Structure formats: C-alpha cells, structure tokens
Amino acid sequence: MSLFSAILEKLGFGNKPQPTTPPAASPTAAAPAAPAPAAISPVDVVAKLEGLAASNPQKLNWKTSIVDLLKLLGLDSSFDARKTLAAELGCPPEKMADSAQMNMWLHKTVLQRLADNGGNIPKELL
Template identity: 70%
Template sequence: MGLFSKILNSLGFGSKAHAEEAIPSGTPTTAPPAPAGTGQVDVVGKLEGLAARHPEKLNWKASIVDLLKLLDLDSSLQARKELASELGCPPEKMGDSAQMNMWLHKTVLQKLAENGGNVPPELLH
C-alpha cells in the first residue's frame, strides 16, 4: 500500500483508497465542489479534530511534515520522497526538499479533493 493510500485510509476515505490509481495523468488537479450530502469526507474537520488532541502544535495547513505527523504516518525525508514519486513530482523539484515539500503538500490536498474530500479552495492554492 502506497503512502497516499495510507493518508486516504487515515482520513476515513475507506473503499476510495485506490481511487487515485484511476485518475489519468493530465487530469485537472482541482475538483469541483460536490453537492452537499454526497458522502464527502470532511478533511479539514478531521484534521482539526486530530490537531486539537495532538500534543504538538502542528501546522498541517502549510506543512506536509506536520500533516503526515498528525496522521501518525512516516514523515521522514525518504517517506516524503517516496510519496512525491508516487504522486508524480517533477524531477526538478525532487532535488530540493523545500520545493518538493511545497509541491507535495499542495498535491496531497488536491488529490484528497479529487477523491471526494471536502477541501476548501484556499488550501488548494
């Protein structure tokens, strides 16, 4: 199971855990908002709930490391590189951990939205 599938499972996406494999490359990365009541996962609500109970103050809205820590997943550089490869990070960003982290944070949130997560537009920057 890839790290992105673990992220989906941690947030309660359930059977949608493999939905990212069905997204063809070149698909727009922003998802239109689904109508209320369609069973969307409240990504922000779940993450804010976890953050409220977490002993560390984590800035999951801006940091992929903090987002992974909040979900109790491996946030090491190696794990982030694997996640970046899994999600198709451009090679020029892979060599610079800061650029890779920014790309990764944005892409993870976009992929969560594509898979049925309710992610507000301001987090999809």
C-alpha cells in the same frame, strides 16, 4: 500499501457507501443498462484534521506543512517517506532535487488529491 493510500485510509476515505442496485431496465430498452456508479461520500477532511490537531500535544500546522500533516495522521514524515510519496504522486524531477520545493509541491498535491477523491478542501488551501 502506498503512502497516499494510507493517508486516504487514515482520513476515512475507504468508508465508501455501498452501491445501490440499479433500477431494472425497461422491457423496450435495446441495450442493457450499465450500473450507476456509486456516489462518492464526501469526507470532511478539515474537521478530521482539526480534531486530530486539537488532541495532539504538538502544535502541528497541517495547513501548510506536509511534515506536520503526515505527523498528525501518525504516518512516517521522514525525508525518505516524503520522497517516496512525491515519486508516487508524480513530482517533477526538478522539484525532487530541492527538498523545500518538493515539500511545497507535495503538500499542495496531497490536498488536491484528497479533494479529487471527495474530500472537502477549502479553495484557499489548494
């Protein structure tokens, strides 16, 4: 399993609603109707992360730190794990060469990808 998939799973993104049966096509329709795509169930990422932070004995700033975000989710936050995640998400090589730049890019990209997958991420965090 990829590290980003693990992030999605920890936040409950795998709990998608079951697709509904599409309505029957009318007898006059020339081509069969394609099934409607399943609606993306929004995930309240902020509420989940703030809930985890409230019950965590460490003071973790997940809003600005990829290390703290990964720790809060109980995932490996080591430099090697972050490099793997950055490569998985397509981090530019020039940012991979500088750990601070990579971490900032990675944090913003993870939040953006969570939003792209139906997570409600406030614009100020993107």
